[in-house]
Amino acid sequence: MPWIKVEDCIGCGDCVEACPVDAIAMADVVAVIDMRDCIRCGTCHDACPQGAVRHDGEKIPEEVDANVNRAVWCMDACVRHLGGEIERKKCLERMIKHFTKEKTVAEKTLERLQTLSKEIEST
Numbered sequence: 001m002p003w004i005k006v007e008d009c010i011g012c013g014d015c016v017e018a019c020p021v022d023a024i025a026m027a028d029v030v031a032v033i034d035m036r037d038c039i040r041c042g043t044c045h046d047a048c049p050q051g052a053v054r055h056d057g058e059k060i061p062e063e064v065d066a067n068v069n070r071a072v073w074c075m076d077a078c079v080r081h082l083g084g085e086i087e088r089k090k091c092l093e094r095m096i097k098h099f100t101k102e103k104t105v106a107e108k109t110l111e112r113l114q115t116l117s118k119e120i121e122s123t
């Protein structure tokens, strides 16, 4: 999914013009993508003269940090609100279950999409 690296955007509006579904607008002098409308066509990546439309793979480390920080925050809150250090480990186990579920959802989604890809190739 595309995202705008704000510090590299010069506000030229080329991506706004190029987007086939009007998912990009200017907010002050910076482009903003409405992900509810984005169809992941990739056109905006090629349209930007500054390379300011970035790929979401670059956000993986940031998203992992956010997940870990959120888990630590939940553990601290569980200790405070539920009664003692014993809650830290229980909370961590729940977070591990949560992300294990997310991983399963991603794996099963990929399986379905790969099947779809084979079906499309054979038509």
Ligand code: SF4
Residues within 6 Å of the ligand: 002, 018, 019, 020, 021, 022, 023, 024, 033, 037, 038, 039, 040, 041, 042, 043, 044, 045
């Ligand atoms: S990927 Fe396509 S639909 Fe999404 S914002 Fe870029 S140009 Fe628009």
Ligand code: SF4
Residues within 6 Å of the ligand: 004, 008, 009, 010, 011, 012, 013, 014, 015, 016, 030, 031, 047, 048, 049, 050, 051, 052, 053
């Ligand atoms: S094309 Fe690039 S520099 Fe121009 S508004 Fe869009 S993101 Fe910003």
